[in-house]
Amino acid sequence: MEEIDSMSGIQFETVLSHLLRSEGYDVKRTPKSGDYGADLVLRKGSDVIVVQAKRSSNNIGISAVNEIVGASGYYKANKRWVITNQFYTNAAIVQAHKNKVKLLDRDDLILMLRHYNKNSIKRKPILKDISKEKTNLWR
Template structure:
């Protein structure tokens, strides 16, 4: 699982580790003083309780930001959305984007090419993230976007789902776009149903180059 965080933010797990380290350091310090000075049981009890109280107080000042899962089923990646506008989106590395941010980037790409895209996305999208029309012939296209790590191949089930979503949205063509690659079975099925597929290389070549040029114009 991959988690994107800000420079001054830590996850809950890291916070727990930091608090544990602080607790044991304080506990060692206070117990050492009790043993060396041969103090009574009241001081021993205080030595056990004081580190816990101090650690809890210190923990209040350790910032935490929860990871928000914006990816679709099977993506195996969790992200925190931090991009607030399209300029930041164009500037960001594609591999750092969340699922919804990647969908937005693909939407902007095709919109710039005149495809009149419409973002669908979300739960119950029937495997379709974008529906758009080809400006050259008016053909309606169902698009699925997967911002996955390159080692997570798109499987046959994902291709089948998009093919079914095509019918639901009344589209004639389909396009599957991923930042990873496809399994042999997925490629076979995509070819059988005439589905266009873009892998990591296609995305970098087409969307990556467009993104850089677009950002330069806006800068």
């Protein structure tokens, strides 16, 4: 997790893109600016999921939840997620519950990384793959 904790936000989005693709999601990156509150748009079956990716050194507050709620209308999503390398404030948890936003925290991210690496025996671990990529190619 130290490597993730030191990444830029764009690098973190790239890691999440790989993780989610490995789980069968079609992943689209939103523009660097003017993204209407979403960093990733996922599609799987009939689901359209907007994701706010928050790589931070602090716990994530209510604004991330509010952003993804707003993004869901713009992208016509039926599910909303916020994924972070940290944890959430109580206000963010309450707001997420009221607005049906799925919060994935540091512990969930660790499980996602372990699952990816466990099921990727023929591939290199994800963090080594990502660190060699040019993140601007993912936009």
